[in-house]
Amino acid sequence: MKSADTYLNFNGNCADAFEFYRSVFGGDFTSQMKYSDMPSEAPKGAEQSKRLMHIALPISKTSRLMGCDIPENFGEMSGNNFHIYLDTESNTEADKLFAALSAGGKVSMPMATTFWGSYFGMVTDKFGIQWMIGFETNPQ
Template structure:
């Protein structure tokens, strides 16, 4: 069974929000990556460099709260629809099975493929309008 974690999207407030969540939950960030840290071919406009591309805060019990700022070219997120479910399967085969099963009848946003951060990753909206991400970490730390 894959791990399931909430993934929050923001319009530029991710760092502020996650510092607040950290003050409540405690702990340390497992990862903080800004848009300026990603390869140039995936980078957007320079004015977005200091926005959060990905942040992860372990909150206990094997759960992780994750989030990012949505790049302007992807539009604005609306409160209430800015939550995704992130699944972390144990294998590439499980990732494909979950992706293919859950995305059936829905809208594929990003097909499963190798991502620059070393994972096998894909995104979709299921036929009920729920946003999902599948992230198989091929190189666990």
């Protein structure tokens, strides 16, 4: 396997979310397409044509964060049964990412050293995406 990437679905605010993620992680989008870029079988409507069909942002050497705005005729396709886990290189990097992702969001577990020996925290960002951020202080 080459990689396992995370693909997020949004309801019209994918561009805003990915600008936010670019401010957190840095880098440049490797692809970005709107529904208006599609051939004639694309979802129709002025509002739909502004939505993102696909966007990708590398967030590490091997991982990409990708997403799209779900076409209106697909109905609701969101879920809260997952977290994106960021395995960091240091406490400092963990704190930096946690602070950035927490802006406008909701902290469910502040960054702290845990009983299992990790520096760890959990946050839901302002777009409703759940994140776990950790630094393995005692890797097994």
